[in-house]
Amino acid sequence: MFGVTRSVCWVLALSLLAACGDGGGGEAGDTGAVADVEETADADADVVEDTATPVDTAGPARCLTLSAEPVSLGRLDGNNLPAGGGSLSREVTLTNTCDDAVSLTELRLVDDNDAGDCAGCGFSLDLSAIPGVPAGGLAPSDPALSLASGAAVTLTLTFFADETYPGVLGALTLEATLHLAGEPDGAWTVPVTVRTGDPEGCVVFDADSHDFGEVVVGTTAQATVRVTNACDEPVAFTYAGFGESSAALGFSADLSSLLGHAASALHGSDPPAEVAGGASWDLVLLYTPTEPADFAKRGTFELHWGWPGTATGQFKNLEVQGVPVDDACPHPRITVAEGEAVDPGTELHLSGSASIATTGGPITAWTWSVTAPIGSSATFQPDASGESVTFTPDVPGGYGFSLQVTDESGKAGCEPDVAFVQVGEPLEINVLVTWTPEGTFWLQPGLHFAHPNASGRDLWGDATPEPWYDQLWDCYPGNCDLFGLDWGVPDDYTDNVWILSGDKKSELEFPRAEAGLTYRVGVDSPLSDMGGGTPMETRTARIEISLSTGASLVLEDQALVPGDFWDVAIIDTAAGTITKVDQLHHDVNTHQVPE
DSSP: OOOOTOOOOOOOOOOOOOOSTTTTHHHHHSSSOOOOSOOOOOOTOOOOTTSOOOOSSTSBBEEEEESSEEEEEOOOTTTSSSOOOOEEEEEEEEOSSSSSSSEOOBBBOOOOOOOOOSSTTTTTEEEETTOEEEEEEEETTTTOOOETOOOOEEEEEEEEOTSSOOGGTTEEEEEEEEEEEEEETTEEEEEEEEEEEEOTEEEEEEHHHEEEEEEEEEEEEEEEEEEEOOOSSSSSEEEEEEEEHHHHHTTEOOOTTTTTOOOSOOOOOOOOOOETTOOOEEEEEEOSSSSOOOSOOOEEEEEEEEEEESSEEEEEEEEEEEEEEETSSOBBBOTTOOSSOOOOOEEEEOOOOOOOOOTSEEEEEEEEEEEEOOOOOOOSSOSSSEEEEEOOOOOSEEEEEEEEEETTTTBSSSOOOOEEEEEESSSOEEEEEEESOOGGGGSOOEEEEOTTTTOOOOOSSSSSSTTTOTTTEEEOOTOOOOTOOOOOSSSOTTEEEEEEETEEEEEEEESOOOOOOOEEEEEEEOOOOOOOBBBBEEEEEEEEEETTTEEEEEEEEEEETTEEEEEEEEEETTTEEEEEEEEESOOOOGGOOOO
8 A cells, every 4th residue: 555566455453352341351361471561450340331432333342442543653755765764653552441451362463454464564563562472463372461451551653664665655645554353342443654745635724715795995804714734744834825916906814823923924935834733723814905896806815835844845725705895885786587698589687686775875776788799789678777677689799788876865886787698609719829939838928818807017117007917817827727717707617728739839719708808818928937047039929819700810920039028919709809909018027927
């Protein structure tokens, strides 16, 4: 189980057969050279009561207990074994908790089939603390050992890894079984483990995401997520916190329960925070929005960890979201009974009844509008001013519906609500970037595909934030699921595929664009090999954009020097069109990637 080329799995087995009951201890003590660890209990002692600790709810009374169950020997890094191997040992105490003496007839190592001694299995058992027990363990043919009531003996378990167990162990968990036959009719098993490799899977959240719901601007919502080190050995957290773009939206964390760390983030430059095996701590998530919006804002809390004293090897993300609202104004909300995708000719039933009134009294007015595909003449029925209306799309394409509301005091909603409905076949977007000369994976130009929610930095210096490098809403290599986009609003994008093909092209296949949205396409030219110091070459790039409407755009022979950003085009899904931007900006990569 711990040698990757072995065909037979070994286990560590200790067999202890106990005879307890009327006269059991005394009779066992007369069988020969028996080591009385403590004074033998009275031979006339009563039979063990049913109140003794059971093996389980259905099993017999257990007279023998271990000080550790399961038994963890600790961690042996299989990738960095010292010359001659390495070993781990741990002492455990075996105690007779019953009123009568217990006769032990077996105490030795056997294989997982109980077929023989555990020779060469990597584990050893030291019984030198028990007088009268043979060096090789207590076998059925040896005189029994009498363990008096309340008496305890010490067992030393050791795992030794030599050249038989090289660094190829990786994240494998070595596992054995401690077999204790100490009951009148059977035994129980205790796992004995040795961990090797990286601490993969050690850190567990009791929730992988949290939705704060609607949060009034200027107030703080709080949530607690329990974080547990599920491994037996300590782990060290080296980074904990929200990234720059998440923090800009108002997301933060309170790490005071993480070993007293008072900051809102634990950076790589800070001393690691070590958490013991099996320990838990409460991660406090905070959301303090600064301005209202009509859609959910999303952030990512990131946690990095490794074995203490080693490089970080593992990380885990926790996604959060919340809708920032202004408590001084109503909040319009649209529901579409037919959903987000319908066949042509379907009558849509739109309602604003879920809109939220605040301090200005009930909502008294509703105003509907629509962004429809070219050629549509459909209108709201009976008109565009009712709480609930109908709308029958008359041409295929994407329809964007908007609702604004007004309360009794005349206060309008802070932001209109929007809903998108795709009528007929959805719009498919395909983008392909190729370049020369060829290069390695990390030295290629990067294709960017930005959602309309994207808001990055003012890269062009025109006092307007650009969509590029927004870690939540701009999809580019290194910041995008390579097997699908999942921006979470409002459709599930799991059927969209981002492809990195070979050394000279990046391709995006986006077969189900969200109706009514406007996407941006760009290409950047990295300065160096992702911080590795290898200079980026000047490349000549070509980009092809095509839509299922038949619209297409091809731009060729764009020279990209290191640090360039090529702002290429705007895709309007409602109109099914591509608008060329074709602007080249220099020296953008000097300040591109958020910390």
